[in-house]
Amino acid sequence: MAHLSRYRSEYRRSIDDPAGFWREQAQRVEWFEFPRTILGRDSNDNDAWFADGVLNSAYLALDRHVDAGRGAATALIYDSPVTGTVTRYSFAELRDEVAQFAGAMVGLGIEKGDRVIIYMPMIPEAAIAMLACARIGAIHSVVFGGFAPRELASRIDDAAPRLLLTASCGIEFDRVIAYKPLVDEALSISRHNVEQCVVLQRPQCEAELGATDLDWAALCRDAVPAGCVPVSGSDPLYILYTSGTTGKPKGVVRDNGGHAVALTYSMSAIYDTSPGEVFWAASDVGWVVGHSYIVYAPLFAGCTTILFEGKPVRTPDAGTFWRVIADHKVSVFFTAPTAFRAIRKEDPEASLLASYDVSSLRSLFVAGERTDPATFLWLETHLSVPVVDHWWQTETGWAIAANPMGIEAVSSKPGSANLPVPGYDICILSLDHEPLPVGEQGDVAVRRPLPPGCLPTVWCDHERFLDAYLRPHPGYYQTGDGGFFDEEGYLFIMGRTDDVINVAGHRLSTGEMEAVVAEHAAVAECAVIGIGDADKGQVPAGLVVLKDGVNLDENEIQAELVAIVRGQIGAFANFRRIAVVSRLPKTRSGKILRRSIRTMADRGDVETPATIDDPAILDEIQAALARRQIGLAFAGS
Ligand code: COA
Numbered sequence: 001m002a003h004l005s006r007y008r009s010e011y012r013r014s015i016d017d018p019a020g021f022w023r024e025q026a027q028r029v030e031w032f033e034f035p036r037t038i039l040g041r042d043s044n045d046n047d048a049w050f051a052d053g054v055l056n057s058a059y060l061a062l063d064r065h066v067d068a069g070r071g072a073a074t075a076l077i078y079d080s081p082v083t084g085t086v087t088r089y090s091f092a093e094l095r096d097e098v099a100q101f102a103g104a105m106v107g108l109g110i111e112k113g114d115r116v117i118i119y120m121p122m123i124p125e126a127a128i129a130m131l132a133c134a135r136i137g138a139i140h141s142v143v144f145g146g147f148a149p150r151e152l153a154s155r156i157d158d159a160a161p162r163l164l165l166t167a168s169c170g171i172e173f174d175r176v177i178a179y180k181p182l183v184d185e186a187l188s189i190s191r192h193n194v195e196q197c198v199v200l201q202r203p204q205c206e207a208e209l210g211a212t213d214l215d216w217a218a219l220c221r222d223a224v225p226a227g228c229v230p231v232s233g234s235d236p237l238y239i240l241y242t243s244g245t246t247g248k249p250k251g252v253v254r255d256n257g258g259h260a261v262a263l264t265y266s267m268s269a270i271y272d273t274s275p276g277e278v279f280w281a282a283s284d285v286g287w288v289v290g291h292s293y294i295v296y297a298p299l300f301a302g303c304t305t306i307l308f309e310g311k312p313v314r315t316p317d318a319g320t321f322w323r324v325i326a327d328h329k330v331s332v333f334f335t336a337p338t339a340f341r342a343i344r345k346e347d348p349e350a351s352l353l354a355s356y357d358v359s360s361l362r363s364l365f366v367a368g369e370r371t372d373p374a375t376f377l378w379l380e381t382h383l384s385v386p387v388v389d390h391w392w393q394t395e396t397g398w399a400i401a402a403n404p405m406g407i408e409a410v411s412s413k414p415g416s417a418n419l420p421v422p423g424y425d426i427c428i429l430s431l432d433h434e435p436l437p438v439g440e441q442g443d444v445a446v447r448r449p450l451p452p453g454c455l456p457t458v459w460c461d462h463e464r465f466l467d468a469y470l471r472p473h474p475g476y477y478q479t480g481d482g483g484f485f486d487e488e489g490y491l492f493i494m495g496r497t498d499d500v501i502n503v504a505g506h507r508l509s510t511g512e513m514e515a516v517v518a519e520h521a522a523v524a525e526c527a528v529i530g531i532g533d534a535d536k537g538q539v540p541a542g543l544v545v546l547k548d549g550v551n552l553d554e555n556e557i558q559a560e561l562v563a564i565v566r567g568q569i570g571a572f573a574n575f576r577r578i579a580v581v582s583r584l585p586k587t588r589s590g591k592i593l594r595r596s597i598r599t600m601a602d603r604g605d606v607e608t609p610a611t612i613d614d615p616a617i618l619d620e621i622q623a624a625l626a627r628r629q630i631g632l633a634f635a636g637s
């Protein structure tokens, strides 16, 4: 890295003088009152960035650009091949829509600090709802539309929202999925009482409205536009639930100040964008990528963002991404590797690419899971632009490691997440907290303070924040990922060290699936593991022990458990395979040896752990995995 003088000096400065470095970055944000304290402590005695600054995130995303004379520039393009629609919003138009909907919420009595759940498909109103919350200081919590009612209900109970915003339906390929029955079911399961539900009616399927339901359009018609409410840097902008190791999702809290500064910085330092350019993140507003890089960051930076309602394939074909890039002159594109694996499967030679002029594209970013080298090379071969794998998490809200294209581009190394992003002091630690030498794999941790934008706590559960992130390695933030640095300083992220798995770029907890499977009357015990999959990266598979006297064969129990997980968590969990066994391998103290089962599924063999209570069970598990054809599908490297 000797030649990387600009990157190295910027990185060093961010680590040696975090407050000075981030004060400088904060100057690029238009605060109502610039923070006096750059890095302080919050009421939990945790690091707090810009706590006494005053700002409004919707103002930074929209009004600021209108005030600066860029009101006519395009802020958002809604491109929906599944409905045959393309709609453009200028910054002024989007600001007006947001102000109107914000006014509608104010009319319902929603105030700063109130929580609002957003359960919507990929339509502009989802972004409008998020920005409208930000405008009035309400805290939004977006729940991915693929989640089943029970998952929505658990988020409602935790966030305790006053209002729920939804649409009448979503569209999956050519299937119309009615949302209102799912919302009604969630509201009937949840203990928390949501006062009102606002429903956006889509022509594909009109919802029947009940006594506490309001029609979105009618509500907006009667509303008085609302202005931007000043909030403090430490006021929460949103809560985004993510999977942890236990069944209960964690409410990652994002503050307004750190988020605005970090995302603004990322748009220049990592993605190298300028105002007016088109930035496209093909993800979903239900995930962190959607929050950060469909809604907030591109708009903070004055870019045009694209909200795409469709899939990389079959909407209508595997050329749809290239069509969107060509139609809207996308400069920077960001999506999950799994999307490209889906395209490559349908169009291995990328022959559809030839029909489109994608010369506007300057760089391609991938994240959500490790990009397998085969997919990386396929992309490099067919698109003559730099391909950048970068690593981040819901918790951080922006990249921890990347190719810093706006500071000094490096050549990306296939299989690696590239270099630490300024602000993140990444260390590889052993289980007893010792820094490990180059090349040795361990826990990937970040020395505190974390840079701005990262979670300050878990919603209403600071103890869980401490247990999950700060206590495992004192002085560090525990990422939950394992990996190593190579001799040139490139970081390789090799996978989670906990029970979180990553299925087609969707983060899921095996513990949560186990809890659902265990509820089946026939199941005595179960273990859910992530196994390699050629398309999805990983998929879950279950090993179940049936209760005595149960008379279901393996296919029957599989069909029932698959249906339960689809119904309780969602189809996107891709829980499809089950093997029945007589026992599960456990340590002598009774802990299920998931890691051993996983190794068997991935490699076909396993060393018998010294702690196992009954080694013979491993042979049975191996036979069961082979019988059910579970595993060994994807080497992943
Ligand atoms: N609502 C309802 N159902 C949904 C859904 C949603 N929002 N999203 C997915 N599903 C369903 C699918 O229809 C499918 O149902 P089926 O089993 O009845 O066919 C099932 O869940 C599996 O979905 P998935 O694994 O996502 O496959 P897919 O073929 O629908 O889509 C990809 C494949 C690659 C396009 C998709 O997984 C994807 O976009 N992943 C990237 C996620 C992401 O952006 N992560 C953030 C990091 S960048």
Ligand code: AMP
Pocket (backbone or CB within 6 Å): 242, 288, 366, 367, 368, 369, 370, 371, 389, 390, 391, 392, 393, 394, 395, 417, 479, 480, 481, 493, 494, 495, 496, 502, 505, 506, 507
């Ligand atoms: P999420 O919180 O849904 O964004 O998922 C975060 C997790 O996805 C990380 O902890 C990693 O396990 C994985 N992940 C995300 N991006 C990458 C990447 N570029 N390389 C390897 N793993 C990644």
